[in-house]
Amino acid sequence: MDLPDFKSLTDQESPIYLQLYWRFRNAIATGKLAPGDRVPSIRSLASELNLARGTVEAAYQILSSEGYLIGRGPAGTIVSPQLDGRIGATTPVGSSVLRRPNQVKASGTRPLQLGLPALDAFPRKTWVRLAGRNLRSMNIGDMVNADSNGYEPLRRAIAAYLAVSRGIACTPDQVFVTAGYRGALELIRRTLFQHGDTGWFEDPGYLHARRFLEDAGMQLVPLPVDDDGLNVEAGLRHAVDARFAVVTPTHQSPSGVALSLPRRLALLEWAQAQRAWIVEDDYDSEFRYDGRPLPPLKSLDHGGRVLYAGTFSKVLYPGLRLAYLVVPEQEIGKFRNSVAQLGSSPVLFQATVADFMEQGHFARHIKKMRSLYAARRTYLVQALAQVFGELLHVPERAGGIHVLGYLKPKYNDKAFAAAANADGLAVMALSEWHIRRRSPIGLLMGFANIATPEQALQQVRRLRKALDG
Amino acid sequence: MDLPDFKSLTDQESPIYLQLYWRFRNAIATGKLAPGDRVPSIRSLASELNLARGTVEAAYQILSSEGYLIGRGPAGTIVSPQLDGRIGATTPVGSSVLRRPNQVKASGTRPLQLGLPALDAFPRKTWVRLAGRNLRSMNIGDMVNADSNGYEPLRRAIAAYLAVSRGIACTPDQVFVTAGYRGALELIRRTLFQHGDTGWFEDPGYLHARRFLEDAGMQLVPLPVDDDGLNVEAGLRHAVDARFAVVTPTHQSPSGVALSLPRRLALLEWAQAQRAWIVEDDYDSEFRYDGRPLPPLKSLDHGGRVLYAGTFSKVLYPGLRLAYLVVPEQEIGKFRNSVAQLGSSPVLFQATVADFMEQGHFARHIKKMRSLYAARRTYLVQALAQVFGELLHVPERAGGIHVLGYLKPKYNDKAFAAAANADGLAVMALSEWHIRRRSPIGLLMGFANIATPEQALQQVRRLRKALDG
Numbered sequence: 001m002d003l004p005d006f007k008s009l010t011d012q013e014s015p016i017y018l019q020l021y022w023r024f025r026n027a028i029a030t031g032k033l034a035p036g037d038r039v040p041s042i043r044s045l046a047s048e049l050n051l052a053r054g055t056v057e058a059a060y061q062i063l064s065s066e067g068y069l070i071g072r073g074p075a076g077t078i079v080s081p082q083l084d085g086r087i088g089a090t091t092p093v094g095s096s097v098l099r100r101p102n103q104v105k106a107s108g109t110r111p112l113q114l115g116l117p118a119l120d121a122f123p124r125k126t127w128v129r130l131a132g133r134n135l136r137s138m139n140i141g142d143m144v145n146a147d148s149n150g151y152e153p154l155r156r157a158i159a160a161y162l163a164v165s166r167g168i169a170c171t172p173d174q175v176f177v178t179a180g181y182r183g184a185l186e187l188i189r190r191t192l193f194q195h196g197d198t199g200w201f202e203d204p205g206y207l208h209a210r211r212f213l214e215d216a217g218m219q220l221v222p223l224p225v226d227d228d229g230l231n232v233e234a235g236l237r238h239a240v241d242a243r244f245a246v247v248t249p250t251h252q253s254p255s256g257v258a259l260s261l262p263r264r265l266a267l268l269e270w271a272q273a274q275r276a277w278i279v280e281d282d283y284d285s286e287f288r289y290d291g292r293p294l295p296p297l298k299s300l301d302h303g304g305r306v307l308y309a310g311t312f313s314k315v316l317y318p319g320l321r322l323a324y325l326v327v328p329e330q331e332i333g334k335f336r337n338s339v340a341q342l343g344s345s346p347v348l349f350q351a352t353v354a355d356f357m358e359q360g361h362f363a364r365h366i367k368k369m370r371s372l373y374a375a376r377r378t379y380l381v382q383a384l385a386q387v388f389g390e391l392l393h394v395p396e397r398a399g400g401i402h403v404l405g406y407l408k409p410k411y412n413d414k415a416f417a418a419a420a421n422a423d424g425l426a427v428m429a430l431s432e433w434h435i436r437r438r439s440p441i442g443l444l445m446g447f448a449n450i451a452t453p454e455q456a457l458q459q460v461r462r463l464r465k466a467l468d469g
Numbered sequence: 470m471d472l473p474d475f476k477s478l479t480d481q482e483s484p485i486y487l488q489l490y491w492r493f494r495n496a497i498a499t500g501k502l503a504p505g506d507r508v509p510s511i512r513s514l515a516s517e518l519n520l521a522r523g524t525v526e527a528a529y530q531i532l533s534s535e536g537y538l539i540g541r542g543p544a545g546t547i548v549s550p551q552l553d554g555r556i557g558a559t560t561p562v563g564s565s566v567l568r569r570p571n572q573v574k575a576s577g578t579r580p581l582q583l584g585l586p587a588l589d590a591f592p593r594k595t596w597v598r599l600a601g602r603n604l605r606s607m608n609i610g611d612m613v614n615a616d617s618n619g620y621e622p623l624r625r626a627i628a629a630y631l632a633v634s635r636g637i638a639c640t641p642d643q644v645f646v647t648a649g650y651r652g653a654l655e656l657i658r659r660t661l662f663q664h665g666d667t668g669w670f671e672d673p674g675y676l677h678a679r680r681f682l683e684d685a686g687m688q689l690v691p692l693p694v695d696d697d698g699l700n701v702e703a704g705l706r707h708a709v710d711a712r713f714a715v716v717t718p719t720h721q722s723p724s725g726v727a728l729s730l731p732r733r734l735a736l737l738e739w740a741q742a743q744r745a746w747i748v749e750d751d752y753d754s755e756f757r758y759d760g761r762p763l764p765p766l767k768s769l770d771h772g773g774r775v776l777y778a779g780t781f782s783k784v785l786y787p788g789l790r791l792a793y794l795v796v797p798e799q800e801i802g803k804f805r806n807s808v809a810q811l812g813s814s815p816v817l818f819q820a821t822v823a824d825f826m827e828q829g830h831f832a833r834h835i836k837k838m839r840s841l842y843a844a845r846r847t848y849l850v851q852a853l854a855q856v857f858g859e860l861l862h863v864p865e866r867a868g869g870i871h872v873l874g875y876l877k878p879k880y881n882d883k884a885f886a887a888a889a890n891a892d893g894l895a896v897m898a899l900s901e902w903h904i905r906r907r908s909p910i911g912l913l914m915g916f917a918n919i920a921t922p923e924q925a926l927q928q929v930r931r932l933r934k935a936l937d938g
Contacts, residue, residue: 071610075622075820109613119609131604135597139540140588143786144578153544179648180812195664195686212810217664217686317612321812341681343649343790346815
């Protein structure tokens, strides 16, 4: 690998960081730097060239945002392995800033990516301090397999949080810490379901849960979703003897509607009468911008039929892979037996989340994010209105961290999503989330990482351009 | 909660730490300290009483080793919740040192516990330093879901390690980092197996893998194990059309025998002819004390039928829950698709293991452990010979981190194990690992945490006493 020649940063007309940027681009375009090559760290390059760190950082930032460089965390920064010869050395900077080469699978995030919290607003310093303390006090108990139902102080903190914030009365023994929502689904499946069991599933419904359950041999019965949420009556008519129902009552995934109270009660009544299980996926109830949410099914569950799942992926960060499941008291024994076969999540992160909750950082962070997300949602919704007008209909929703823009049926949302993603965005087609139904169609977009109205406009314009092809 | 009265540590005849010990015991026996109560940290108690930290630490150590106190990591130390009124205040120290109350479920380890590496010999400082560095450099890429097939530098380090130490030629793309061996099994199941598929399984064979696979709907065909390992001929006779075989060729789990070369070749030939899959669980090949091991099946696998699984649980520590799977090159695509549904392990630990390997700590640690374990194995084997004589037959084995002591058929190994475990030990009955067969019977014992010949003798005497009832 040849590094670019940095010795003559003499062009007095453009800022040093842009000169640096250009030298890297030239080095990549001419093959001096090959895909996969490691580049010097910001600190070492700044020290070598006797520049301020911020100067080098600015250059690296543009190079990264354009997809030339990819941060690999502790392994340093490398030239993007996905780069091919397409990128010329002569493209002017500016128009291409924030434009990534096609199909870059960044280790970071992409514009409009779904399912991510605001990573820029995460209290990283506090987190690193708490985790560092737990790391240094690692003892032998932490080195063997931890309690497979979860680290006790964390289960206690979760039970206290659910009591206060969601009106769910449960003991720490009812709480099981799992490796993400999928870990919770796997635990439920192993404990209560048989291969081939049928279950109600929202149509459209959460794509990853559907794939996971189908792959595990479950037979899903798709039920339509309308403005009152899952159509429970359709379930009673077509599959009254199903063994379970997987639902997102707070903000239906992906439509964002809330399941109405009469339907909640009908669902619980059905489960009670059939001795069926309700999996309540309360994945983003923390983020609600208007009014108060309806109480979760679990808080109305007097018959012990609801398995309540929450996650830290949306409130903290998804790489944590920590979620939790609250099981009915009479099922604790069964769940304990099966969780022992699944193993547990690392104690370090469980203990850090417990500290984060106990010390009040968790509640503070949620509160901050609530107003931040309300603002960021507005940035996106307004930009969509400005750029798309009536082409994209975005209904008001009370919560969540994504928006769903509906398209007229004459369009093809999958083709739109593919075009946008080929251009480096990360939207999803609503019809991907369909099981049997074919309408409505639309685009799912995350807004949590849109920092300013200008950025929203820029990303939405890019989206429009991709769709106009 | 009332803390013991520490203000008058005036008894000049016994050391301060023993006086402290006795005051805690009295406080617990008289109910001043209740099960679950938190006790002061070593530092704060030492500072309050103006004692050296080591003094308080020594007292806490005895109290912990006897089961009165339990460390909860960052949550502090508490009075064991499992304590009931049984423990009198007048038992003299000494005879009862290292004796835990019945049924204590320690968050640490129990004597003779299986499956643990030497936790006292783990290079904790180096580990904490490397992990701390990775923690502080956490970036946005680490906060979103990492590459679901594993952190690239770790996959590279594993491929390099396997090439050197096991003669396995594979690319980093063939390596999948999984959440423990069970994560590897789950990945294989989802990718290659159908519900109800039949597979060969060693009888006796690794208990947790058997339970996991049966629970996932696999039909296991038990095949006998003799001094040449799995009886492949029996498989060919009784279930030639099985879809897979799960084997532990290096040190059969639990017998410790090696699969003979002719049988290795017969097994590979069968898999090739039937297009069946071989899951090679190479769980502790790092620890071999005599001679060179036979090459792994994977290194002889020219037809791409072997899925090779290794783990960091035995070389580093089980709480990490990191293992890896090497898949045949032509199956990479399928595995990539299904691993995306399972999610990934935290980047922090993956990056730390990668650093640990790249910087040579890993190889050094294994080398050290090899001689340590050879010594510790001898401690246990000699103590067993001295205490049990001909009652327990312990064959010589070339490797592994547990020993298997065979009992005469007239005994009941399950009852023996239950008696020993009720007394706070952690041995397992060989017959628990049987599927169809009823003999031989015996006890499985871990030796990695036995620090001295005296400790071995003490633990084995305890075992004998428990068995003699």
